[in-house]
Amino acid sequence: MGAGAAAVALDACTPDVAKKAGKASTSNKDLHGEMLQNYPGIGVLGYGCMRWPQKRNEQGRNVIDQEEVNRLVDYALEHGVNYFDTSPVYLGGDSERATAEALNRHPRDKWKIATKMSVFNATTYEACVEMYHNSLRIFKTDYLDYYLLHGIGTLNDFNTRFKDTGAMDFLLKEREAGHIKNLGFSFHGNQEGFDQIIALHEQYHWDFVQIQMNYVDWEHPNGRNTRADYLYAELDKREIPIVIMEPLRGGALSDVPAQIADQLKAREPERSIASWAFRYVGSFPRVLTALSGMTYMEHLQDNLESFLDFQPLDDEEKKFLLDVADLMEDYPLVKCTACNYCMPCPYGINIPGIFKFYNDNITADTFVKSKEQKDYARKRRKYLLAYNEAIPTVRQADHCIACRRCERDCPQNIRIPDELRRIDKYIESLKRETIQ
Amino acid sequence: MLRKIRILLAALFLIGITLLFIGIGHNWWGWMAKLQFLPSLLALNLVVVIGVLLLTLLVGRIYCSVICPLGVFQDLIIWIRRKGEKLFKKKKTHKFKYLNEHKWVRYGVLVISIISLVASGQMLIALIAPYSAYGRIVRSIVAASTGSVTLPLLITGLITLIIICVCAWIWGREYCNTICPVGTTLSLFSRVSLLRPVIDESKCINCGKCGRDCKAGCIDTKNHKIDYSRCVDCFDCIETCQDNAISFRYVAPCKCSAGKEEPDKVDQGRRAFLVTGAVVAASAAAHAQDHMHGGLAEVVGKKDPDRTERLVPFGAGSVKRFYDHCTACQLCVSACKNHVLRPSSDLEHFMQPYMSYENGYCRPECTACSQVCPAGAIKPVSVEQKQTIKIGVAHVNLDLCLPAQGKDSCGNCAYHCPSGAIRMVRQQGSRNQIPTVSEDRCIGCGACENLCPSRPISAITVNGLSIHHNA
Structure with a gap:
């Protein structure tokens, strides 16, 4: 169990799991060293503000733990992390406020803010402009360092949301006026869609592009999503700086299946599992910053260790990681990054929670494979008990009616209801003991 | 020696049965x-x-001091009181x-x-029967500690607990010797039991100690007589x-001593039970979070729907048979891991369980309730048998059905039906x-x-079937 952006701040139990994972690797220590910068003034470790720590307030609702956010931000800035990526929709719409509150305790020139125009459905010019102005207001600033069109996948998508509404023209004007220092977009989709949107570079000049890149997505993206090696090459060719999202695949690359973890540890026993993923993305010179959603201090410290006095991977090591990614394809893992875009499910299903439970049991080898296996009865009982502990029965997979609303929101292109039914079938086979 | 063996066995039974009600060790x-x-x-x-009757005939009401959990529980209360008095060095000990003997009350009850x-009126006997009463006490405490208790169960359990505690504290085993129908039944046999404690008048110095220690209040020290109908074989007097004037020995069947008859002075207060339906309306307005990411939608709790007939477990045979046999001991309720069985709160079937599916359903691989029922109200069924028994029939209300109302396509019922009894059909004249x-x-x-x-x-x-039959 390595540290990393593993935390899914969904409900009370998940942060605890993450906390445990973090504590295992690093304790409080003084970190020294030079933060890696591929472009002057920007630390390659960037802060993803989608996974701030949460706590329960008096009403029993999860709210952001502001005190801890402040502590994390202070520590990050002190160690050269100065790129903060948020969005008006993250954490139930509270991420921008919490991030701004922490950052505004520091001089404006010490930090770079990246936020997004997070409109997803048919919208109006007014709604777009209001969202933009609201971000400026929240950060008490008259310029945004980085501004993104949030999650576009096809030209059609871009047209309906940003071009036809007039939002794009507005943003271009704002860039000209110096209120937006860099204008770009974040991308999730297939290759055809990417080609269409990157072709707009000549017309709009994208200052940067945010893509999902890590040693698994390099060759094995989920579903119809585009391979990261292709995305990188296309952007590199055009000399467009690249912001990396999900360098850890939502923590999946800090908690890999036990047999694979053994291989990584055999090579670098002192380093965390997560460090491999960071050193992988940090080794590409076109990377402006790699965003990690560091929920706890342990995550931040562990990630910093990779980027302070950075040691790039050599070609042999990169090849080794790609082989590891090949191996990971053999496990029935759900490629969920716990981004929570599918949430809330209107029927109350805890989608990322179920996927995390399922994946964690595979990586921790607590997955029940067959009746013949050693300790079958105990493992089965433990698995079923743990499932009820992790997910309240009314939020379990068998309550999914496959309305498929979640599917269109999933940036990873996961067929969520099919995966939920696959998991439910597995759990049902455990309950009825019909597993072979 | 006899007393020590009795205490050891009694402790084992009390712990064992308590654990059963908690759900451990079936x-x-x-x-x-x-x-x-x-x-x-x-x-x-x-x-x-x-x-049990033969045992009683042989050695007296040892059942009441070892096997009956409520009896042993009362002994525990009495023991605590004695210890307490010792600990605080009270001068005036109880x-x-x-x-x-309150004969009229005893035999009347x-x-x-x-x-x-x-006459199939199980409610009264279920309330006063010792084993079931103890079961409800434990269940109400366990359920309260896990927050899943219903008000009627909690109130019944607590009132029973208080009455038993107060009775035992003041009058010892008076409940067993006046109210308990099992105690009275056994007393008919223990009166003539072959082995019993006997006072040897030649050795007795009339100190009266045994009488003051007898929690059953059955030793008439003045006349050197023991009322064997009320003696529960605790062997305290012997120790x-x-x-050594009292010994547990064989007595040839002959005329037996009994206390003098006197008119009843005190009657046990009748228990008044508050039956209050607990209607916890988990009304939570769904929080509208327009495009925001994350969070969990509120899930409104399900309500027990009106059913034309009650649902009782696979193995019950019929609703009437089930309620005729059930002593409301709650053992099946504690065994039901799917949260289907719960005690009734209506007067006719007070505390006797019924099934409902708001929090879970009767899973095909589970036959727990049928394995634990000591009263035969739920006869043992195998997993395979269970698939062939019909306890109810599902019924669709199209006014509430999402696809029928054109809201969302669904089919979750058909997908999960273990019997393959539900099929999704395109309604005539509609796309749904x-x-x-x-x-x-x-x-x-x-x-x-x-x-x-x-x-x-x-x-x-699902509506229940009054008579279960094969599917």
Whole structure:
């Protein structure tokens, strides 16, 4: 169990799991060293503000733990992390406020803010402009360092949301006026869609592009999503700086299946599992910053260790990681990054929670494979008990009616209801003991 | 020595049965519940019934001091009081004294109990029967500690607990010797038991210690007589007597001593039970979070729908048979891991369980309740048998059904039906696929009702069958 952006701040139990994972690797220590910068003034470790720590307030609702956010931000800035990526929709719409509150305790020139125009459905010019102005207001600033069109996948998508509404023209004007220092977009989709949107570079000049890149997505993206090696090459060719999202695949690359973890540890026993993923993305010179959603201090410290006095991977090591990614394809893992875009499910299903439970049991080898296996009865009982502990029965997979609303929101292109039914079938086979 | 053995066995039984009610150890010491007298009588388990009667005929009411959990529990209360007095060095310690036998109350209660048994009025006997009463006490505490308690169960359990504690604290085993119908039944046999404690008048110095220590209040020290109908074989007197004047020995069947008859002075206060339906409306308005990411939508709790007939477990045979045999001991409720069984709060079936599917359904692989029932109200069924028994039939309410209302396509009931009894059919003149039930194949397990997205009332609900039969 390595540290990393593993935390899914969904409900009370998940942060605890993450906390445990973090504590295992690093304790409080003084970190020294030079933060890696591929472009002057920007630390390659960037802060993803989608996974701030949460706590329960008096009403029993999860709210952001502001005190801890402040502590994390202070520590990050002190160690050269100065790129903060948020969005008006993250954490139930509270991420921008919490991030701004922490950052505004520091001089404006010490930090770079990246936020997004997070409109997803048919919208109006007014709604777009209001969202933009609201971000400026929240950060008490008259310029945004980085501004993104949030999650576009096809030209059609871009047209309906940003071009036809007039939002794009507005943003271009704002860039000209110096209120937006860099204008770009974040991308999730297939290759055809990417080609269409990157072709707009000549017309709009994208200052940067945010893509999902890590040693698994390099060759094995989920579903119809585009391979990261292709995305990188296309952007590199055009000399467009690249912001990396999900360098850890939502923590999946800090908690890999036990047999694979053994291989990584055999090579670098002192380093965390997560460090491999960071050193992988940090080794590409076109990377402006790699965003990690560091929920706890342990995550931040562990990630910093990779980027302070950075040691790039050599070609042999990169090849080794790609082989590891090949191996990971053999496990029935759900490629969920716990981004929570599918949430809330209107029927109350805890989608990322179920996927995390399922994946964690595979990586921790607590997955029940067959009746013949050693300790079958105990493992089965433990698995079923743990499932009820992790997910309240009314939020379990068998309550999914496959309305498929979640599917269109999933940036990873996961067929969520099919995966939920696959998991439910597995759990049902455990309950009825019909597993072979 | 006898007393020590009695205490050891009693402790084992009390711990074992308490754990059973908590839900632990059915596989190992589930037999302890099967030795209980009234449930065995209702189950027509003649081996146990005759066994207990023969045991009583042989050695007296040892059953009441070892096997009956409520009896042992009262001994525990008395022991705590004695310890407490010692600990705080109270000068004036509480002494028991010889009590008169309240014959009219005893036999009156017994007769009423028998009548109510024959007339299927299980409520009265379920309330006063010792094993069931103890079961409710434990269940109400366990359920309260896990927050899943219903108000009627909590109130019944607590009132029983208070009455038993107060009675035991002040009058010792008076409950067992006046109210308890099992105690009265056994007393008919213990009066003439072959082995019993006997006072040797030649050794007795008339110190009266045994009488003051007798929690059953059955030793008439003045006349050197013991009322064997009330002696519960605790053997305290044997150990108390420093002159070895009391011994447990064979007495040839002859005329037996009994206390003098006196008019009843005190009657046990009748228990008043508050039956208050707990209606916890988990009304939570769904929070509208327009495009925001994350969070969990509120899930409205399901409500128990109106059913044309009650649902009782697979193995019950029929609703009437189930309620005729059930002693409301709550053992099946504690065994039900799917949160289906719960005690009733209506007067007719007070504390006797019924099934409902708001929090879970009767899973195909589970037969727990049928394995634990000591009263034979739920006969043992195998997993395979269970698939062939019909306890109810599902019924669709299209007004609530999402696809029938054109809201979302669904089919979750059909997808999860273990019997394959539900099929999605395109409604004539409509594009919507709606669920239809094959009444023949449906066994009434409630998977459809529990997994239906319609809340708080499911669009597909199960009505019980008054007589269960094969599907």
